[in-house]
Amino acid sequence: MSDGTAADADGSTHALARVEPLALIAVGGFVGAVARHAVALALPATPLPWGTLAANVAGSFALGVLLYEAHLADALSPETRLVLGTGFLSSFTTYSTFAVESAGLDPRLLVANVAANYALAFLAVLLGRFVARVISRW
Template identity: 40%
Template sequence: MTAPRSGTTGTSARADALPRTPAGRRPRWDQAPTVVAVALGGAVGASARYGASLLWPTAAGTLPWTTLWVNVVGCAVMGVFMVLITEVRPVHPLLRPFFGTGVLGGFTTFSTYAVDAHTLLDGGRPRTGFAYLALTLCAALAAVWLAATVTRRLVAWRQR
């Protein structure tokens, strides 16, 4: 058995390894509801994306339209959602992690976007691969911007 380190009063090395907050206290499990909200939302979003891939499968070597539209729709919904929760009315603190991070994070799939582009490029279809990269990027950015702009205008119109 070893002697305790200076400054400790018999606490185990394992307890000393736990992270501490800036005030020096060990953190409570305050983030557990947020983690659960994100996990549940992610399951919903990923299930919806999987359902879309079953409904509209993509043939090998072609532009992955389903992934493109999933990402564009997810970005548009994010534009609407962010305007509503930041500019229109306050919402429950767990709604943003559940819906924004969880549902929309699980629904959109930019990792699949990268894999699809890589598959097209490696499969000898560079034009299709680069077109897919550019089209998804431009469409997703345009979707979030357009959805946020339209939502702001509709909200302002309703408030008159």
């Protein structure tokens, strides 16, 4: 097959080739979730959940680099993008934890936490895009 996947005699994709992307995502997801937990333990949780904020901002930056790298330079393999993007970074960043932690905050801190997560994560994606553009010009 032209896409590099193994094919059976009848031309269908081999079962292991169909499972490989899921396994790559699972491994990346496991490592990302453990890394996020480590960040949450390393940073204080009061007055704001700093670990979740740090993970969301750092992960958004990395995802910005990864996705724009794919668009601009296309240097990474699809498998690498699966492990890093869909697996690791999607587990490292976390909307659900952010939402639950925000709901438990004092209303003023809730607004600050929501604003910080959205604004800083968005700026981190833009910075990641900028870095990917710089890298793609090398």
